[in-house]
Amino acid sequence: MNKILNFINLHKGEDDRAKVLENVVSNISFRGSNLWILACAIVVASVGLNVNSTAVIIGAMLISPLMGPIVGAGFGLGIFDFALLRKSLKNLLIATVVSLVVSTIYFYLSPFKETQTELLARTAPNIYDILIAFFGGLVGVIAITRVEKGNPIPGVAIATALMPPLCTAGYGLAIGNFKFFLGALFLYTINCVFICIATFIIVKYLKYTPVKQVDLKRQKQVKYAMTFLIIALMIPSIYFAFKLYEEKKYNEKVNNFIENEFTNKGLTILYKKTRYVTLPHKIELAFLSKKFSPKEVAELNQKLKFYKIENTKLQIRQDTTDLKRDILNEIGSEKATLNEKDILIAKLKKEIANARIENAKILPEIKILFPEISNISIAKHTFNESTDSARTVPVMVYQVHKKLPVSSKRKLAAWLKEKLQSKELEIYEEQMLFENSKKKK
Template identity: 40%
Template structure:
């Protein structure tokens, strides 16, 4: 009993002691984790604000050598986009000096430096105009102006472009602020944010007279610019770069207000752009899910076909959006099936107000619809003709050429041999005749012959049959026909 009593008295004390030790261990673990994360993520201690500011300001001007480097890089990028070569475009981005004014604008807003902001904006405008004019001149005078997939990819920005620009800008300004700048990061950001290709596409759109291409590419460029500048502004503020001081306190306050207003004016459209592009991406994501559950699963019984490459997903706002699909062939999708798709569309929150358009070859084979689909195909052919598709098309062309070459008649040789073998032959002609039995269409090699005067009808018939057999054997073609013509 005494032992049991002692144990009962000791046990609670032991449990309390173990609980306190567990709390201490947990607090120690949290403290160690926090210390570790601070050491890993802390960047202020290894920042050189003076050197970073000087480096950014040095990259702002576009004069002399820098302007020529920009022109050359724009030409290289334009050639790469025209040739649909990603490697060439990447090479052009590596030598492009486009980042300087953008970083300058973000930094000057963060440190209240109105003079640097003025120079940055001026050089930014020079950069955009010089780049667009250079690309315009290239595409306007260059004879090959195909709408390659590399060009078309720069006309419709989405949420990924926003994220790439923002995080690319973060990486770039952090690398600039570090003691001993990380050059590889700068090169990587130049490639990832892709400032140059949209400017080249602006020039391309203007050169071919397609304002939509130019506007879409400029929109993408503005998105990249705003979010790189916004990332620069936030990092400079976080790193607590010293503010520019002015002797006149009244002027200092005025400039601070102007910088704050400009910074706010930049961030408002940036937030609006992000929100709009984000909603558009959600719309397209749900639209793709809807298509995968409806038209892509529909089984055509005859010769109908859903042309997925011609599908258009257009989103302007929640009340102005549509999904347009194209079906080719003579088979018509029943109206009740299309209505069921429209009902299913309403199950998606982002698609309720969107219009579903179904263009069918069997339902409307008018000339206008044919022209519309043809134009739609032409606008999308650059996306359709990937390398594999081009190879397949070329292989089919080679096969057709080989087949046609095999059908060619060596008429000069045949006529010489026929004249030597048939002494009564006075003239020989050849042509292809298209004929049909209303079940199929066929192309027949037809030889027309004239015989010398004075031979009997029986002799003509025998000579004609003999010539026919010889031609079939000589040319290895049983479709050959021979016809005697009279003057």
């Protein structure tokens, strides 16, 4: 038993406690460089959320100094250093306000106001976010108290994800969506509180010496306050997680219903939309060619109960004008239209395809007609580029050991014009004299 306890003992590899506390205190303050780093990290994270780039968001989380005051608050509670606790909370408030101001200004000025998936992911926290924050916080504090800090610190910065919720809250303020603002702020609060609680637990487990002796009543007050915070944050998080679970189960049932009743019967679905948030829930479908009578629609609505899809109305869209508009809106919302970059790539691909001449296929034909020719190179070349008289002409360079007669050149030009379907053509002859000179040597 002692061997097992020794194996999981956190006191092994522990750093000097005075040094740990010194590092914690030094990372609390948001003055000078720390404030500038925070503001820059917020801008980077906001850009990442704005363009839906996970890599950029991760980079912002790595350079963010937000963990400092949260860990400081946990240490302050753990050693009953209320001065450290007040200082940490004050600096956390400063950091939060600065972050909200910077992100709100960015999103207000940004021309792109579309709600990306990375932004949406931070607006509805649940119990899993609590688990991530708590266990991420545990790892972070354990790493801070080690002599060898190792690799966990960057991982904790990514896992606990303090920056994106703050930026999303700023986005909510910028576009006037207070549901986004409150949801993101709630996620940020969850992260802060549970990282702090994880820190408190590790500090207590490692038995850091309290700064001053606190009576039993005061200790109980601290515990009661933390318990209240945990319950206050866990109840809505559990509710959101339950709603998320319900929605996923509902979507599974709907997909099963659609597959059995339509897809497996060879019907092509042109449009599908599930509205879970409305009451009653709605399933909207449209088909490529099948038309349903009111009786058939009523029967399908009755079948929903067989699939345990309760409180739902099935609507089959058969009005083509409105349907076309909705499909176009759906395509637009899913960013199916090509952006400028895609258009440019498509244009360049087309130009390359048009300009390509397959020399390898033409050479065998030419050798049959003109055995003197040993090799060719044909490509389209633009003459007088960037002028009004610009023209693109096929240019051919052929290699021969002996000069072609004028009559053969004319025949070659006429044949190639017909082959390439071109009215103009440039032909150049290259004699392979260098091979002869090599043989003489």
